[in-house]
Amino acid sequence: MPYINIKVTDENVTKEQKRQLILGAxxxxxxVLDKNPQTTHxxxxxxxxxxxxxxxKQYSNSKKFKS
Structure with a gap:
């Protein structure tokens, strides 16, 4: 049973983007590994x-300098 954990910052990731991440992963x-999608979490x-x-640096502070 493969398990994939994706961590992203909480910066307006849409439901559609999450769906695409789940599908792509x-x-x-x-x-690559010939795993069964029905048992891949x-x-x-x-x-x-x-x-x-x-x-x-804390990302919330460093982002201010990149804008």
């Missing part, structure tokens, strides 16, 4: 940007 395991965690760090 499942298909990748089917194509995909979970998407949306992480608040205050809880995400990049380049030793």
């Amino acid at each position: 499942t298909q990748l395991l089917v194509d 995909v979970v998407i965690d949306e992480i608040p940007i205050d809880n995400w760090g990049v380049d030793a």
